[in-house]
Amino acid sequence: MKKRTWVTFAILLIATAGFSTNAIGQIGDVPIVQEPVLAQRDFPFLMRLLQAAPTRLALAQDADLQRITRARWTAAEAAAAGCSAQAACEGKALLFTPQQVNDISSALRRIYKSNTSVRIFTQQQLRPHSEFALNPSLQGEDLLVDNWVRSAAGINLIIQRYCESQPPRYVVDTSLYPEDSQSYGRLVRILLEDLHVSVVGWPEAHDHQSLFFEPSLRLSIRLLESNSLDQPGRFWPLRTGPNAVAVQHLRAIQWSKYPYSVIVVPGAGSQLPDVPLSPWGKERLRLAAAAYRAGMAPLLIVSGGFVHPLHTHFCEAIEMKRYLEQSLGIPASAILVEPYARHTTTNLRNAVREILEDGMPVQRRMLIVSDADQIGYIQSDAFAVRCEHELGYLPVKIEKRLSPTQLAAVPSTQSLVRDPQDPLDP
Numbered sequence: 001m002k003k004r005t006w007v008t009f010a011i012l013l014i015a016t017a018g019f020s021t022n023a024i025g026q027i028g029d030v031p032i033v034q035e036p037v038l039a040q041r042d043f044p045f046l047m048r049l050l051q052a053a054p055t056r057l058a059l060a061q062d063a064d065l066q067r068i069t070r071a072r073w074t075a076a077e078a079a080a081a082g083c084s085a086q087a088a089c090e091g092k093a094l095l096f097t098p099q100q101v102n103d104i105s106s107a108l109r110r111i112y113k114s115n116t117s118v119r120i121f122t123q124q125q126l127r128p129h130s131e132f133a134l135n136p137s138l139q140g141e142d143l144l145v146d147n148w149v150r151s152a153a154g155i156n157l158i159i160q161r162y163c164e165s166q167p168p169r170y171v172v173d174t175s176l177y178p179e180d181s182q183s184y185g186r187l188v189r190i191l192l193e194d195l196h197v198s199v200v201g202w203p204e205a206h207d208h209q210s211l212f213f214e215p216s217l218r219l220s221i222r223l224l225e226s227n228s229l230d231q232p233g234r235f236w237p238l239r240t241g242p243n244a245v246a247v248q249h250l251r252a253i254q255w256s257k258y259p260y261s262v263i264v265v266p267g268a269g270s271q272l273p274d275v276p277l278s279p280w281g282k283e284r285l286r287l288a289a290a291a292y293r294a295g296m297a298p299l300l301i302v303s304g305g306f307v308h309p310l311h312t313h314f315c316e317a318i319e320m321k322r323y324l325e326q327s328l329g330i331p332a333s334a335i336l337v338e339p340y341a342r343h344t345t346t347n348l349r350n351a352v353r354e355i356l357e358d359g360m361p362v363q364r365r366m367l368i369v370s371d372a373d374q375i376g377y378i379q380s381d382a383f384a385v386r387c388e389h390e391l392g393y394l395p396v397k398i399e400k401r402l403s404p405t406q407l408a409a410v411p412s413t414q415s416l417v418r419d420p421q422d423p424l425d426p
Contacts, residue, residue: 033233036201039221041232042423043154045132045147046213048125054117056211064107065212068100072215073195080192085185090192091163091223094216096152104152104212105145112141130416134392154420155213158220162227163188169390170342172307173424176227191222224423231306231424234315235339239358242318242337246299247358249333253298260297260367260408261360262336263288266347266374267304267316277319280371282327285320287405288369289328296367300324301354303338303347305425315339340425344378345387349395350425352415365399365408372404379407391419 040047050056059065072094079093096104112118122144126132132147160166165179177184195218202218224230235241255261265288268280281304288300302324304316317337324330336354341347348368356362368378377383379398387394396409418426 033225033230033236034201035199035218035221035225037236038224038230038233039217041236042221042224042426043151043217043420044418045126046151046217048121049211050214052117052121052125055121056209058111058115058117059211060209062107062111065104065111068104068107068212069210069214072212073210076192076195076215076219080189083185083189085182085189087163087179087185087188088165090185090188091159091219093192094219095156095159096216101149101152105148108145108148109141112144118144130413131418134414134417150420151213154423154426155216155220157421158223158423159216162223162229169422170424172310172342173229174310176229176311187226188223191219191226195219220423228311229424232340232426234306235318235337238337238339238354242321242339243354243358245332246334246336250299250358250360255298255361255364258295258297259365261364262299262301262351262355263291263297263367263369264301264303264348264351265320266344266368266370267302267307267320267341268371269304269308269312269316270314271308273309273312276314277316277323281316281320282323284370284374285323285328287371289324289330291367291369291406292330292334299334299336299360300330301336301338301351303341303351305340305342307342342425343390344374344383345390345395346422346425348378348409349391349415352395352411355411356413356416362411362413365410366396367402368396368407368409369405375401375405375407390422392417 036047049059060069075093079090083089083093108118112122119140122140126143126147127139130136133143138146157166161168161173162175163179165175168174177187195215239247265284268278268284270276270278270281285302288302291297292300302317302320304320306312306315317339321332321335321337324335325332336358338347338350338354341350351366354360355366368375370378379401384394393412393414395412395415397412399408399410401407420426
């Protein structure tokens, strides 16, 4: 394959047309995301395989996986040369077929049984971490293969969505460009031609040391990046970014003084392109600020991503934090942002993740504050059904409704499980 160093510049030029740089590492108000960060957020299992040197070596040296890896790179090269700038044709070449998924699964099972480093990787890198198993009884080769199968499904979903126009789960996941246009087809062809070209943080890809999933992983990440759909990597990691002040403050909190650990405020994005925060969102924040001042919890978690309107440059959580500080006088040390959720289901799931990951007492109840309509929806059977359908579990257990605008709930540790089928908020 031909390596062209101008590709990254060309893609960046396409993606940033119309915006001006006003800060280091940012274009407008939207942070620039490095590809490995986006890959880590969407496919943590695959990135762990790449970063665990003994395990990577064991997989790279396996004869069956070597044949599959060579075939993947060859398929990318053939599609770039023979698809006549048709994104659907080009993307199809790097989809994983059911047979390929099964063949790789069989190879992983065989290698797990024969290779100590792969067993140690599974036992130490996967099993202790809740994000890798919805079913805690999964272990050993079953846990390894389950993560592979779910990752392959996530890669396929991205390629089908942004090459074959498969409808997204949420309309805000829509492609920036028409997938059936020749110009977009040419862009996908360029991505295929230059899959070997690495950027900062990616390990160098060569046929003799790359792994079977790397061509498809790289294509899926660059499809998201090309469509300005890199939201999962923006502001990451939160603990050292927008949440640094509040995380530092956690150490001094005397949790027993408060009836609730946190006040969770779901976002309400603006429908107007130049309005950063909707009046509905402001009203929810006024209610939450009043609960904070009443001493109901020492912290607020404001939740909402880059949602409305389509391809907005305003992040709900960031704008909510700004409003709490500048208009309502809430200190930054009391505000945690969750800037990824795109629906009420993930507002709650992601807020619970912050509670768990930041070491807050998970056994304590959380307080959900919003307008009466949304509180009623969260309490409804319809919301529970949607959570089970889209997430596979309930992110919180609803305890009781304290008022029309307040709901008490208990976090669920299942919220830590990452979802490769939702690449904009895994």
